[in-house]
Amino acid sequence: MHLVTLIPGDGIGPEITKAVTDILAAAKAPLSWETENAGQSTFDLSGELIPASLLASLAKTRVGLKGPITTPVGKGFRSVNVTLRQQFDLYQNVRPSKTTPGIATRYEGIDLVLFRENTEGLYSGLEVYDEHHGIADSFNRISKEGCRKICHAAFAYAHKHGRKKVTLAHKANILKMAGTLMLDAGKAAAAEFPHIIYEDKIIDNMCMQLVTRPEQFDVIVTTNLFGDILSDLCAGLVGGLGVVAGANIGDDMAIFEAVHGSAPDIAGQGKANPTALLRSALMMLEHLGEHEIARRIEQALEATLMNKEQCTGDLGGRASTSEFTQSVIGNL
Ligand code: NAI
Ligand code: MG
Numbered sequence: 001m002h003l004v005t006l007i008p009g010d011g012i013g014p015e016i017t018k019a020v021t022d023i024l025a026a027a028k029a030p031l032s033w034e035t036e037n038a039g040q041s042t043f044d045l046s047g048e049l050i051p052a053s054l055l056a057s058l059a060k061t062r063v064g065l066k067g068p069i070t071t072p073v074g075k076g077f078r079s080v081n082v083t084l085r086q087q088f089d090l091y092q093n094v095r096p097s098k099t100t101p102g103i104a105t106r107y108e109g110i111d112l113v114l115f116r117e118n119t120e121g122l123y124s125g126l127e128v129y130d131e132h133h134g135i136a137d138s139f140n141r142i143s144k145e146g147c148r149k150i151c152h153a154a155f156a157y158a159h160k161h162g163r164k165k166v167t168l169a170h171k172a173n174i175l176k177m178a179g180t181l182m183l184d185a186g187k188a189a190a191a192e193f194p195h196i197i198y199e200d201k202i203i204d205n206m207c208m209q210l211v212t213r214p215e216q217f218d219v220i221v222t223t224n225l226f227g228d229i230l231s232d233l234c235a236g237l238v239g240g241l242g243v244v245a246g247a248n249i250g251d252d253m254a255i256f257e258a259v260h261g262s263a264p265d266i267a268g269q270g271k272a273n274p275t276a277l278l279r280s281a282l283m284m285l286e287h288l289g290e291h292e293i294a295r296r297i298e299q300a301l302e303a304t305l306m307n308k309e310q311c312t313g314d315l316g317g318r319a320s321t322s323e324f325t326q327s328v329i330g331n332l
Helices: 013-026 040-046 052-061 080-087 144-160 176-192 203-212 224-237 275-287 291-306 321-331
Strands: 002-007 031-035 063-066 092-098 111-117 127-130 135-138 165-170 197-202 219-222 247-249 254-257
Touching: 002 052, 013 275, 013 291, 013 321, 052 063, 063 275, 080 254, 092 144, 092 224, 111 144, 111 224, 144 165, 144 176, 144 219, 165 176, 165 203, 165 224, 176 197, 197 203, 203 224, 219 224, 247 275, 254 275, 275 291, 291 321
Parallel strands: 002 031, 002 063, 063 254, 111 219, 165 197, 165 219
Antiparallel strands: 092 111, 092 247, 127 135, 247 254
8 A cells, every 4th residue: 555645636636636536536546645735725724735744744644636727827835746856856747648549639659748847947936026226037947967857767678668769849049048058968878778868949949840750759858937838738639738748857746737826717617537547547657566467557547538429529429527527437
């Protein structure tokens, strides 16, 4: 039995978390949960954004499954997501995007994995506002060690999973210092894995290439902000935010969560697609060595996705979150 910290989150978080834990229970996944919340919901209740009990639970279990958490735009609190990633040094944000049979998209044959640096860059939280001059500075802090770690992780993953190519996306033509640190780290990692093809692309061209010929990409590695933007773009290539999983990974801890946010526009309406969080949970089962159960649930999920009637609205179907969930359980 694996003890996992479960963080339901805000907005659609509790709905999709229930769907996923119901499917995992039906599949008899050997998991037990320690439920702890964070964000708007705990703030409203107790004035705490990230309760000490959540941090203690993660420090003990070393593995979490997390729903999305709302971060107000502009003023208000700092992102809980960014804080958790920095606090536990979860420096890899791993986000696979793959074409799924049954999900109609503009493209076919996409199978890429994005490695987003997860603790530095423009998400360092270093911002100052000079009210007198009306000037805001947001620091893009990048460390040599941070670049080394994320580039090495991307190549090590490519090596382990038999992937052929790593593409580094950057803006070193303009960000001479920060961009060059990343580019140097990419070259050093490539030298360690000479059997893997290495290329780099400037981020603007990368975006164009991703929407014209996405099937050319295999593993992509990039800095925090570029990775955040590219991962939603890549989700759009394979069916949208409702289907793309993610994992925040450190050397001795991992928190699994979907790429999407709390979707306030559909929260509480039974419309949310739990596939993204379910696929994140499957990445968690793989991480825990439960390959057999992960494969069984994946097959059940794929069978449901093949039948549009059983899919949620974002995929062109008419099923509710719970009808979708029951369909996956029925296919187990
Ligand atoms: P969002 O990802 O929540 O939603 C974007 C669009 O995708 C919406 O139309 C939404 O309905 C749809 N969508 C997202 N997930 C879906 C699902 N599972 N099923 C069906 N449709 C889905 O992005 P948005 O609206 O920009 O952000 C909302 C809040 O979420 C913000 O407070 C943001 O800070 C937060 N957020 C949190 C993240 C996290 O906890 N890791 C990640 C991204 C955003
Ligand atoms: Mg994002």
